[in-house]
Amino acid sequence: MSAVAAGGPRVAVVGAGWAGLAAACEAVRRGAALTLYEASAQAGGRARSLVWRQGPRPLTVDNGQHLLVGAYRETLALIECLGGRPEALFTRLPLSLARTDGVSLRAARLPAPWHLALGLLGARGLPWRARFDSARLLASLRRSGWVTDPGLTVEQLLDRCRQGEPARELLWRPLCVSALNTRSFEASARVFAAVVRDTLGARAADSDFLVPAVPLSELLPGLTLPFLARHGAEVRLRTAVRALARTPRGLQLATADGYRAFDAVVLAVPPPRAAALIGSLTREARDPTRTRSGERPACPGFSFDYRPITTVYLRWPGRPHRLPALVMLPTEPRRGWHGQWLFGHRLADGGSLAAVVISADGPHRRLGRSELAQACVAQLRANLGLPDAEATLVLDEKRATFACTPELRRPPLDMLAGREPGLWLAGDYVDSEYPATLEAAVRSGLAAGARAAAA
Numbered sequence: 001m002s003a004v005a006a007g008g009p010r011v012a013v014v015g016a017g018w019a020g021l022a023a024a025c026e027a028v029r030r031g032a033a034l035t036l037y038e039a040s041a042q043a044g045g046r047a048r049s050l051v052w053r054q055g056p057r058p059l060t061v062d063n064g065q066h067l068l069v070g071a072y073r074e075t076l077a078l079i080e081c082l083g084g085r086p087e088a089l090f091t092r093l094p095l096s097l098a099r100t101d102g103v104s105l106r107a108a109r110l111p112a113p114w115h116l117a118l119g120l121l122g123a124r125g126l127p128w129r130a131r132f133d134s135a136r137l138l139a140s141l142r143r144s145g146w147v148t149d150p151g152l153t154v155e156q157l158l159d160r161c162r163q164g165e166p167a168r169e170l171l172w173r174p175l176c177v178s179a180l181n182t183r184s185f186e187a188s189a190r191v192f193a194a195v196v197r198d199t200l201g202a203r204a205a206d207s208d209f210l211v212p213a214v215p216l217s218e219l220l221p222g223l224t225l226p227f228l229a230r231h232g233a234e235v236r237l238r239t240a241v242r243a244l245a246r247t248p249r250g251l252q253l254a255t256a257d258g259y260r261a262f263d264a265v266v267l268a269v270p271p272p273r274a275a276a277l278i279g280s281l282t283r284e285a286r287d288p289t290r291t292r293s294g295e296r297p298a299c300p301g302f303s304f305d306y307r308p309i310t311t312v313y314l315r316w317p318g319r320p321h322r323l324p325a326l327v328m329l330p331t332e333p334r335r336g337w338h339g340q341w342l343f344g345h346r347l348a349d350g351g352s353l354a355a356v357v358i359s360a361d362g363p364h365r366r367l368g369r370s371e372l373a374q375a376c377v378a379q380l381r382a383n384l385g386l387p388d389a390e391a392t393l394v395l396d397e398k399r400a401t402f403a404c405t406p407e408l409r410r411p412p413l414d415m416l417a418g419r420e421p422g423l424w425l426a427g428d429y430v431d432s433e434y435p436a437t438l439e440a441a442v443r444s445g446l447a448a449g450a451r452a453a454a455a
């Protein structure tokens with residue numbers, strides 16, 4: 001990696017989520033003199049860790065269980081470039097859609113498409129009709145170059161490809177909700193097809209699941225901050241950027257402790273904040289006395305419909321239980337079974353930790369936290385014979401991702417290029433073929449960081 005070039009452009013990255021971290025790394029790699037601003041006390045944004053204090057000793061968990069796939073090329077390349085070893089940081093599992101009721105499909109260790117063809121042939125408990133249907137859908141997507149009509153929902157795509165109920169229920173709907181965090185009846189078929197292309201339709205290794213084996217904060221945040229420090233960049237945590245202004249010295253950022261001008265700025269904050277900051281800039285142009293943000297400016301393209309993700313952690317301190325690394329749970333809201341996926345972790349104290357993930361909206365949102373935790377305890381008892389957990393923690397991220405629907409319009413990275421030179425957007429919401437994911441965030445960050453460094 002190159003060091004910061006003396007006299008390189010002054011670049012500010014606002015927001016230290018994974019998009020902002022990627023932008024900061026890229027700008028530094030290209031010789032920029034970088035300052036990274038983050039409103040909260042830690043980097044990571046929506047993919048960060050926290051300390052769970054209940055129980056015999058504090059435990060670091062993530063603000064929501066995350067799963068990466070082998071197709072996250074840019075994220076994995078960046079981690080490696082920063083000195084991280086993916087084989088030590090992740091548990092790599094071959095694509096597996098195993099359910100607790102015995103239905104299971106596991107990709108074979110063969111080149112594509114044989115990994116999946118053999119996986120479908122050898123699947124357990126999957127009706128033959130579902131295997132033929134799945135193969136038909138994949139063949140049809142491949143024939144169309146993995147592109148679908150932009151107005152189509154996933155459910156309409158499944159209709160067009162004559163998918164029976166078992167294939168929908170056992171494969172496509174769970175895949176859709178976990179990849180797009182949007183239910184199949186409203187999810188974009190085009191984005192779903194891109195995800196299927198890069199996982200099921202690509203190299204066997206691309207479809208691998210990568211479960212973080214360390215807290216999320218030790219992944220990109222933990223690798224980036226020391227890298228930035230080594231290269232002389234300035235990282236300002238607990239420093240929210242409040243407004244932007246264009247001055248003869250460049251783009252000026254206002255924070256609680258003053259003003260500072262830069263040659264280029266990457267806005268890697270969530271869309272409403274980005275809109276407010278861009279609005280503060282245009283207001284400033286009209287009336288230089290107004291530098292406060294907070295008013296909701298008219299800035300089209302930044303309004304999203306969000307979907308939640310709930311993670312319920314169950315902990316058995318000092319007690320090893322045979323937890324599967326990753327298994328799909330049968331969901332039956334009428335029986336109180338809301339959990340969709342279970343991730344099993346072994347703890348350093350010999351105990352066990354289960355992360356039960358519930359994506360998107362659903363009847364679980366009508367339950368209180370302790371009611372939902374008890375429902376998950378009962379679901380795991382019924383499905384895996386697990387004893388009651390000794391401690392539970394419910395983390396509900398209401399704005400985990402935007403709804404990935406056919407109507408969705410995402411602002412392009414260079415949306416501001418003509419109007420506001422030197423100002424770039426980064427974030428999982430920026431136009432991409434991918435849904436709101438770490439990979440979308442990192443890709444946009446790398447692209448924005450490169451352009452900002454060229455200022």
Ligand SMILES: Cc1cc2nc3c(=O)[nH]c(=O)nc-3n(C[C@H](O)[C@H](O)[C@H](O)COP(=O)(O)OP(=O)(O)OC[C@H]3O[C@@H](n4cnc5c(N)ncnc54)[C@H](O)[C@@H]3O)c2cc1C
Nearest residue numbers: 015017018019039045046064066067240241427428437438
């Ligand atoms: C529970 C949960 C589970 C998920 N599971 C997965 C998964 O399995 N796989 C996957 O790929 N993705 C998953 N995601 C999505 C993934 O976490 C996000 O796509 C990604 O983290 C978005 O990163 P970002 O940098 O675009 O935005 P953010 O993470 O939202 O970062 C924005 C940053 O800007 C900061 N900020 C805001 N305002 C200011 C300001 N004025 N000044 C300075 N800083 C500011 C914020 O504090 C924040 O740190 C999940 C998300 C959640 C919440």
